[in-house]
Amino acid sequence: MTSNPGAASLGKVWFVGAGPGDPELITVKGQKLLSQAGAVLFAGSLVDRAATLYAPAGCEIRDSKDMTLEEMTEWLIEQTSKHAIVVRLQTGDPGLYGALIEMARPLVAAGIEWSVVPGVSSAMASMAAAGESMTLPEVTQSVIFTRVEGRTPMPEGEDLASLAAHRTTLCIFLSITLMYKVEAALRAAGWPEDAPMLVVHKASWPGEERILRGTLADIKQRCREAGVASQAMIVASPTLGALHWETLARSKLYDPTFTHRFRKASA
Numbered sequence: 001m002t003s004n005p006g007a008a009s010l011g012k013v014w015f016v017g018a019g020p021g022d023p024e025l026i027t028v029k030g031q032k033l034l035s036q037a038g039a040v041l042f043a044g045s046l047v048d049r050a051a052t053l054y055a056p057a058g059c060e061i062r063d064s065k066d067m068t069l070e071e072m073t074e075w076l077i078e079q080t081s082k083h084a085i086v087v088r089l090q091t092g093d094p095g096l097y098g099a100l101i102e103m104a105r106p107l108v109a110a111g112i113e114w115s116v117v118p119g120v121s122s123a124m125a126s127m128a129a130a131g132e133s134m135t136l137p138e139v140t141q142s143v144i145f146t147r148v149e150g151r152t153p154m155p156e157g158e159d160l161a162s163l164a165a166h167r168t169t170l171c172i173f174l175s176i177t178l179m180y181k182v183e184a185a186l187r188a189a190g191w192p193e194d195a196p197m198l199v200v201h202k203a204s205w206p207g208e209e210r211i212l213r214g215t216l217a218d219i220k221q222r223c224r225e226a227g228v229a230s231q232a233m234i235v236a237s238p239t240l241g242a243l244h245w246e247t248l249a250r251s252k253l254y255d256p257t258f259t260h261r262f263r264k265a266s267a
């Protein structure tokens with residue numbers, strides 16, 4: 001990204017994905033940038049550990065939880081006049097529900113360079129925690145990242161019932177307090193009451209992660225009993241529980257009877 005000629009002395013803003021919570025799940029590149037940062041603006045209580053663990057002594061570290069978007073971009077712009085590397089640290093991947101473009105536009109308008117370092121999304125961390133796969137041969141080969149409507153309206157054609165009609169893996173963000181809407185949508189799309197469901201609270205957080213398994217019929221009750229009402233990923237997928245199925249279609253790539261570019265069939 002190029003900026004205006006007068007911007008040569010200005011620092012660059014890096015939107016860095018901190019990962020889902022475990023500070024070891026930030027990328028090597030993200031960690032390196034943090035360790036060289038002159039200023040870090042981190043998102044709420046979710047990613048402070050990575051900031052405080054990896055940022056150098058003397059780095060200006062600021063929590064954005066009580067700031068408006070205008071205040072955040074103003075702060076970032078101000079920091080670029082003092083520091084070569086300014087980091088905006090976000091949970092998971094910055095491009096998922098992260099106001100990335102809204103924050104980048106004022107930077108572009110101010111002639112400030114910016115880049116994104118991707119992060120491990122909580123959707124990935126949740127499936128990893130549960131030892132589940134998002135895709136399985138002949139079961140589903142697609143994944144939908146979505147949410148239900150809260151205060152942010154859903155664009156037309158994206159209501160959960162229409163998306164659920166595809167019977168793919170659904171990773172549902174930002175919706176744990178709206179579980180009744182999730183259930184209603186899955187039912188409207190014809191998912192059976194015994195469809196397996198997964199809720200992961202604080203995926204990857206050392207000592208705090210909780211994995212709840214259930215079905216469409218009982219997952220809400222299980223969440224209530226466990227007191228899980230925030231920071232949780234809801235997954236509905238025909239792949240859940242496949243570890244214990246009696247039969248499973250094989251991946252062609254590793255099938256002995258299948259020839260491909262790097263291996264001849266052996267059986």
Ligand code: SAH
Nearest residue numbers: 020092093097121122173174202203232233
């Ligand atoms: N950019 C983030 C998502 C931010 S939206 C990402 O890629 O993961 C915030 C939502 O993400 C939460 O409501 C919750 O649904 C989910 N989330 C974030 N961190 C989580 C974690 N450690 N475990 C489970 N869900 C998490």
